[in-house]
Amino acid sequence: MSRPTIIDIANRAGVSFKTVSRVLNKHPKVGEEYRVKVEQAMAELNFKPNRAAQQLRGGRSSILGLMVSSGAEILTLDEGNRLPSYIADIITGMLQSCQAAGFHLVTENIDNSNEAAGKAWLADCFDAVSFDGLLLMPPLCDTGWLLDELDARQVRYARMNPGTQLGRGLCLVIDxxxxxxxxxxxxxxxxxxxxxxxxxxxxxxxxxxxxxxxxxxxxxxxxxxxxxxxxxxxxxxxxxxxxxxxxxxxxxxxxxxxxxxxxxxxxxxxxxxxxxxxxxxxxxxxxxxxxxxxxxxxxxxxxxPTITMARMAADTLIAATMEDRELEGRTIPIAYExxxxxxxxxxxxx
Structure with missing residues (x-):
């Protein structure tokens, strides 16, 4: 059986193919009634969007990145010496946001202590993956050369609990x-x-x-x-x-x-x-x-609320991507207890 097309979906839903396209691209002005019809038709036809084609047409990848920094130490970790457990909370929050929006999450390890090696690895990352947005964990969120590189590449980024340059990128901080x-x-x-x-x-x-x-x-x-x-x-x-x-x-x-x-x-x-x-x-x-x-x-x-903070960061990055706009630099204070x-x-x- 051939793969269903957006014309097939439009016919099944009783809408125009332009409406189907808007639903696939999560256009904010699609009426709820039409969105439900299109999604129901997609489910009935077992339609799976072609993300690669969407990226070519719309200039986005539907991929967010999580940047952590363990350097070469990552190669020595085992059951007795693990990554900090808060990273699992960060991943949980980002996955909640990504899966709800049809995005994917890629995690990368960059050594912030070696600028030359870090920049080389970053270049390799961007050659392999087109990120719609990044969340930077400490200490990367305070690494000046990395922020400069991302600004030069015009990449959206959020920073988890930075201690310097508040307001550069989206900063989620507690006092x-x-x-x-x-x-x-x-x-x-x-x-x-x-x-x-x-x-x-x-x-x-x-x-x-x-x-x-x-x-x-x-x-x-x-x-x-x-x-x-x-x-x-x-x-x-x-x-x-x-x-x-x-x-x-x-x-x-x-x-x-x-x-x-x-x-x-x-x-x-x-x-x-x-x-x-x-x-x-x-x-x-x-x-x-x-x-x-x-x-x-x-x-x-x-x-x-680490999971909530990560989800909030990912939601904001995804919204900016869907609306095809730059991410406003601002600081969001987060309550603690x-x-x-x-x-x-x-x-x-x-």
Whole structure:
């Protein structure tokens, strides 16, 4: 049986072939009644749109890209050393948007630490795939040469929680400074005065606001002390940094880790040392990741709607593509919520 054409669909639906074309191209001015008729006829005829032909005619590919940055490390990952789990939340949100709109998602890994290699890989990506829009994860969302390259190529892009150049591209951000300040104030209200903080990688800028906010809160308590230890947004780095803080001469009574995976690592370090959480140590994470709900005690955290943010970014990129317009540079503030769980207790209880 030959492949049905838009003429076949038009005849089955009782509309013009131009109406069928508008429905296929998701034209915003197609009436709901006609859209339903066309979609029903397409289903009855088992019609599948030819995306390649649509791209040639309309200048779009119906492909969004997700850009992550693990560099050469991606080749060494295995069951014991994985990508950060928040990437799964990003993919979930983007897939929800893409599948609802008939778009496809391609994920690429670009090394932001090597500009020459990164630009070469980016060129290969664009030779292979025509992206209608990109979502940039940290630290790529703050990588200047990458933003310059995308602007030069006139590629639409959204940035997930950038820490610099807000308003360049579509920026979805939470107030990291305010969240860090709230965590600090909460821990101080619980009586804690010796606090530890575990940072993210130096190439990630958003987490520095969390530390700045924490310091601002602690400035209100002259007797408060802060110890800062370097982390890498991984469970292993949280376990290592947590151990360093706990083995020091004046260990903190509460540790705030810049993401939930590191907070879970701190929890493991505490148990390795026979410490009760929260009886002898309080732990606070950041991100609202699945791991914060999967440990015991469950980890107190700042919950940010990562899936929703990714879906919002993809929806905006798709809408700009369908309307054949540039993406307006703007910053969208995203609400967060402090989730107080079993990993934090007042100092008196310790």
């Amino acid at each position: 990291n400074h305010s969240a860090g300040r709230e965590i600090g104030a909460y821990l101080l209200d619980q009586g804690h005065r010796r606090l530890g903080y575990i940072t993210g990688p130096s190439s990630h800028f958003a987490h520095t606001g969390r530390l700045d906010g924490l310091r601002e809160a602690m400035a209100q308590a002259p007797d408060a002390q802060l110890q800062v230890c370097q982390g890498a947004f991984t469970f292993a780095s949280g376990q290592r940094a947590g151990g360093e803080l706990l083995d020091g001469p004046s260990p903190p009574s509460a540790i705030f880790a810049a993401n939930d995976e590191m907070a879970a690592g701190v929890l493991a370090a505490a148990f390795e040392r026979g410490l009760n959480v929260p009886g002898q140590l309080s732990i606070f994470g950041f991100g609202g990741l699945l791991i914060s709900q999967s440990t015991w005690p469950r980890i107190s955290t700042v919950s940010q 402090l989730k107080i769980r079993q990993s934090v207790a007042p100092l008196a209880a310790q």
